[in-house]
Every structure is written in structure tokens, then in C-alpha cells.
Amino acid sequence: MKKVLVLGGGIGGVETASALRKEGFEVQLVSDRDYLFINPISIWIPTGEISPEEAKIPLNKIGDAHGFYFKKGKVSSIDRDRVVLENGEEIKGFDYLVVAVGQSKLKMEGIENTLSICGSPEEVVAIRDRLSELVKKGKGRIAFGFGGNPKSPESVRGGPVFELMFNVHNYLKKLGLRDRFEIVFFAPMEKPGARLGETALKLMDKMFEKSGIKKITGKKIKKFTPEGVVLEGDSIEADLVLFTPAGDGHPLVKNSPLPQTEAGFLKIDWNCKVEGEENIYAVGDSASIEGPQWRAKQGHLAEAMGKITAHNLAVKEGMKSGDFESYREHINILCLMDTGDGGALAYRSDKRAMLIPMPVIGHWLKKAWGKYFKLTKLGKIPKIV
Ligand SMILES: Cc1cc2nc3c(=O)[nH]c(=O)nc-3n(C[C@H](O)[C@H](O)[C@H](O)COP(=O)(O)OP(=O)(O)OC[C@H]3O[C@@H](n4cnc5c(N)ncnc54)[C@H](O)[C@@H]3O)c2cc1C
Structure with missing residues (x-):
């Protein structure tokens, strides 16, 4: 069985690891935290609406539910054929590497x-x-x-x-x-x-x-x-x-020998493959996203990129038939912007730009999404899409 190493246990990395398992790969996911932090619902922690624990899902439990192996470790360097952890441990021998370590932030005076x-x-x-x-x-x-x-x-x-x-x-x-x-x-x-x-x-x-x-x-x-x-x-x-x-490029990417943009994001093609590399892919915030002027890095795009990567690797390995898929058609903005007492549904595509007010119900829809997200990650209910 071909081995894939996924770096980063955020929204993109977890979706990639789960999708790769479904395609039949052996998967190890390495992340510095032992939980997936659900960013979209973490906005309720400051006002005490949820506890910090409620925004976390243990990665070993997600791994158990989807069949991938989770290892806690902070990656300190990435190379084409090996990854080194902060404790000096080396990980080698993988057939494919998927980088999903997210992004960093621009440094500013007095931040x-x-x-x-x-x-x-x-x-x-x-x-x-x-x-x-x-x-x-x-x-x-x-x-x-x-x-x-x-x-x-x-x-x-x-x-x-x-x-x-x-x-x-x-x-x-x-x-x-x-x-x-x-x-x-x-x-x-x-x-x-x-x-x-x-x-x-x-x-x-x-x-x-x-x-x-x-x-x-x-x-x-x-x-x-x-x-x-x-x-x-x-x-x-x-x-x-x-x-x-x-956002700014992750230091791991900036310090790697991999092709990157001026801002330090991995250059990928439409199939999520790092440009000029045969066995390295990138999903989510650590990659540079091409497309229309209004494009944005979002969780749903990171998840789509994860699924696309898994599909493309399976096609490449002859494990399934079909064409390579592209993340291009998944570029849109879709966000339920919460206000605490309601919300607004923001949507942007090439054809449409809208913000629909959703008094009261918007807040509860986002709450319901948080519950659905957790249950699907833990394998307790199937994903709708
Ligand atoms: C507060 C907030 C609210 C958001 N709301 C929405 C929303 O409503 N809808 C939406 O679509 N998007 C939303 N987003 C955006 C969305 O969360 C991101 O686009 C998405 O999480 C990107 O996924 P990722 O896997 O690329 O990165 P991340 O989710 O950031 O995951 C990166 C992972 O890599 C790990 N990592 C980092 N460095 C290392 C290292 N050196 N070694 C090992 N592991 C490492 C991190 O711990 C983390 O687990 C929100 C983001 C934030 C911050």
C-alpha cells in the first residue's frame, strides 16, 4: 500500500487524511497539537458562549474513526524526501507528502x-x-x-x-x-x-x-x-x-526548498500538486490560490482541496479510473457570518455576490453546522457532500 504523510491537523489536513484512507492509501498525519481546532466556531469562545474544549476534536479519535495514524509532533523542516520534527526525529520512506500546515501572519510593529x-x-x-x-x-x-x-x-x-x-x-x-x-x-x-x-x-x-x-x-x-x-x-x-x-507564508514553507510565491505560499497547479514536484501536494491556507480577484482562503476550499488531492493520487496510482480534478471550480466565498443574535449568509462566485441577512436563525444554523462538523469528523454520521 502506498504511504502518504500529511503535515498539519487542521481542517485541510484532516479532510485530506480521511479522503486518502477512503481511496486506500496508508496515511500518517503529523500535527503539533493533538486536536483539530474548529476555527469557525472558535469565535464564540471570547464571549463565553462555548468553552475552548467545545471547539476541539481529538485527532487520535478522528484517526480511529477514519483509519489514519496520528502522530503528535512539531515539524521543524520539510525536504523532498524527509521531514524533521522539533525533537530531532526524522520521518522518511513516504511515497507522497501533503503539506497542510496553514498560514502565518504578517509581522507588524507593536503587534x-x-x-x-x-x-x-x-x-x-x-x-x-x-x-x-x-x-x-x-x-x-x-x-x-x-x-x-x-x-x-x-x-x-x-x-x-x-x-x-x-x-x-x-x-x-x-x-x-x-x-x-x-x-x-x-x-x-x-x-x-x-x-x-x-x-x-x-x-x-x-x-x-x-x-x-x-x-x-x-x-x-x-x-x-x-x-x-x-x-x-x-x-x-x-x-x-x-x-x-x-496571512503570510508559513515559516516551514519559507524555509523549505519547495517552489513558493513571494509571500511564502506553496505554488501549486490546479490539481493541488506542488509545481515541478512529482510527489508533493499542498492543500488549504499554506498553498497559493489562483483565481478571481475576490478569491479567499476558506475552510470549505481547504476541504475540497483535500478530497481533490486524494482523488488525484488514486488516479495517478491507477487505484481508480477518471480524470484529474481541479480546485478551480471550488473557488467561491461561502460563509455564514455570525453576529451572536443572528447572522448573514455571504456568498460570492463569478456569477453572484450576495449577503442575505438571517436574523436569529443564522446563529442557530451556524451552531448546528458546528455539531454536524464534529459528528462527521468522529465518524458518527456520514458527510452530506
Ligand atoms: C477564527 C476563524 C474563523 C473562520 N471561519 C471560517 C468560516 O466560517 N468558514 C470558512 O470556510 N472558513 C473559515 N475560516 C478559515 C478556515 O478556518 C481556514 O481556511 C482553514 O482552517 C484552513 O485549513 P488548513 O488545514 O489549511 O489550515 P489550519 O486549519 O490552520 O491547520 C493547520 C494545522 O497545521 C498545524 N501546524 C502548524 N504548524 C505546524 C508545525 N510546524 N508542525 C506540525 N503541525 C503544524 C496547526 O496546528 C494546525 O492544526 C476561519 C478561520 C479562522 C481563524
Whole structure:
């Protein structure tokens, strides 16, 4: 049986490993954490709506359910025929390698004065603790923002920042404290969220207005300080800055001999194969995604890339017949943007751009999705698609 080594136990890596097993490969998945962290529902940790444990699924249990072997280990270097772990252990002898280690974030001056909802699980818990301190104090100013990366526009992550911001707004409202808190949103681009289309932008503007959130956009971020944010020609004083820099290439990829973009993302072809390599594939956030201007890196795309990789390897190995598949037709934006008291369904494709408000039901649909995701990963119910 051909052996595949998958690096990274996030949304993309886990889907790849499970799909490869279904195709009949022997699979080992190596990841630095022993659980899959469900990013889309982690936005509820800061407001205490779910516990950090509820956003985790043990990787050994997923491995048992889908038949792959999980090994906990932090990868320190990737080469074509071997992978080295932080403890010095070498992994060799695999027929194929799939890189799914996610992305890093752009370094910015004073970033240590901020916390990101797209950071490590520990950072997400730190947001909860800082927010709870402010709630105890009974007043404050919170600044929310996200940055851009001109070298990789598809790696900008604004959705979770909007979700956290509206969740915090509704949380403070429920506590009867909203009028004692100021919420400010900032971003260097003129129209943050523009990839969702003009109609969506108008609706977002209405949501900002209705929630009493001040917006400062189109001003370059110079640095972060313990007092807040310094912008070009402006500044924001804040008790808490919740900022997510744009994605940057993972250091493992940047330090590897593999072909990569200027921003440090793996260059892949439409079949998810790393350019110029015979047995190396990449899925999800660590790969450079080609396509329309509005394209974005998302969990559902990472999963589609995982399935495509497994299918293509099976075809290549003669284990099934058919054509190679491409991730091109899976490029769209599909996101149920949660607000804590409801949500909005964001969708963008070549043909359509829309944001459909879903008061109340949106929140419960996302909750239901979280439960469905967990049960399918644990093999307790089958996946719908
Ligand atoms: C807060 C948040 C909310 C989101 N909401 C949505 C949403 O609603 N819908 C949607 O479609 N997308 C959403 N996304 C985006 C989605 O989560 C990502 O696109 C997706 O997780 C990418 O999958 P991945 O496997 O490429 O990377 P990741 O999920 O980041 O997984 C990378 C894995 O690699 C491991 N790893 C990293 N470095 C090493 C190393 N050196 N050695 C070993 N292992 C390593 C990590 O621990 C992690 O398990 C959200 C993202 C965030 C952060």
C-alpha cells in the first residue's frame, strides 16, 4: 500500500487524511497539537458562549474513526524526501507528502500589544480573559481591525473579525453594558469586505450604524502601542485591540526548498500538486490560490482541496479510473457570518455576490453546522457532500 504523510491537523489536513484512507492509501498525519481546532466556531469562545474544549476534536479519535495514524509532533523542516520534527526525529520512506500546515501572519510593529481571533487557541482564550476583565471594570473602548497583504490578497482574513466584533457588541448589550463601551473598527483598505460585493458593503454599513460602531478605514496602520493603534494621520486609544494581520507564508514553507510565491505560499497547479514536484501536494491556507480577484482562503476550499488531492493520487496510482480534478471550480466565498443574535449568509462566485441577512436563525444554523462538523469528523454520521 502506498504511504502518504500529511503535515498539519487542521481542517485541510484532516479532510485530506480521511479522503486518502477512503481511496486506500496508508496515511500518517503529523500535527503539533493533538486536536483539530474548529476555527469557525472558535469565535464564540471570547464571549463565553462555548468553552475552548467545545471547539476541539481529538485527532487520535478522528484517526480511529477514519483509519489514519496520528502522530503528535512539531515539524521543524520539510525536504523532498524527509521531514524533521522539533525533537530531532526524522520521518522518511513516504511515497507522497501533503503539506497542510496553514498560514502565518504578517509581522507588524507593536503587534504584541494586540490579540487576534485568528491566533492560537491560547490567544483566543486570552481574548476571553481580557474581555472579562473589561466587563468587570464596567466600561472601556475596544478596537477591532484587520490588515492587508498586497502580495497575497486572498490571505486577508476579515470575516472572523466582523463576527467577533458583532458578537461582542451583542454580548455587551445582553449584559446591559453596551452604552458604557465604545467599539471602533479600523482597516487600512478603503472598503474592507469589498470582495463580497457592493450590496454586501451597503448592508454591512447599515449593521455598523445600527450597532453604533465607529468605522475608520483607508488609513495605513503605522504601529500598535500599549495605548492603542497609531494610524497615518490618526490614532485610536483603546483598552483592548483585537487585530488580525493578513496571512503570510508559513515559516516551514519559507524555509523549505519547495517552489513558493513571494509571500511564502506553496505554488501549486490546479490539481493541488506542488509545481515541478512529482510527489508533493499542498492543500488549504499554506498553498497559493489562483483565481478571481475576490478569491479567499476558506475552510470549505481547504476541504475540497483535500478530497481533490486524494482523488488525484488514486488516479495517478491507477487505484481508480477518471480524470484529474481541479480546485478551480471550488473557488467561491461561502460563509455564514455570525453576529451572536443572528447572522448573514455571504456568498460570492463569478456569477453572484450576495449577503442575505438571517436574523436569529443564522446563529442557530451556524451552531448546528458546528455539531454536524464534529459528528462527521468522529465518524458518527456520514458527510452530506
Ligand atoms: C477564527 C476563524 C474563523 C473562520 N471561519 C471560517 C468560516 O466560517 N468558514 C470558512 O470556510 N472558513 C473559515 N475560516 C478559515 C478556515 O478556518 C481556514 O481556511 C482553514 O482552517 C484552513 O485549513 P488548513 O488545514 O489549511 O489550515 P489550519 O486549519 O490552520 O491547520 C493547520 C494545522 O497545521 C498545524 N501546524 C502548524 N504548524 C505546524 C508545525 N510546524 N508542525 C506540525 N503541525 C503544524 C496547526 O496546528 C494546525 O492544526 C476561519 C478561520 C479562522 C481563524
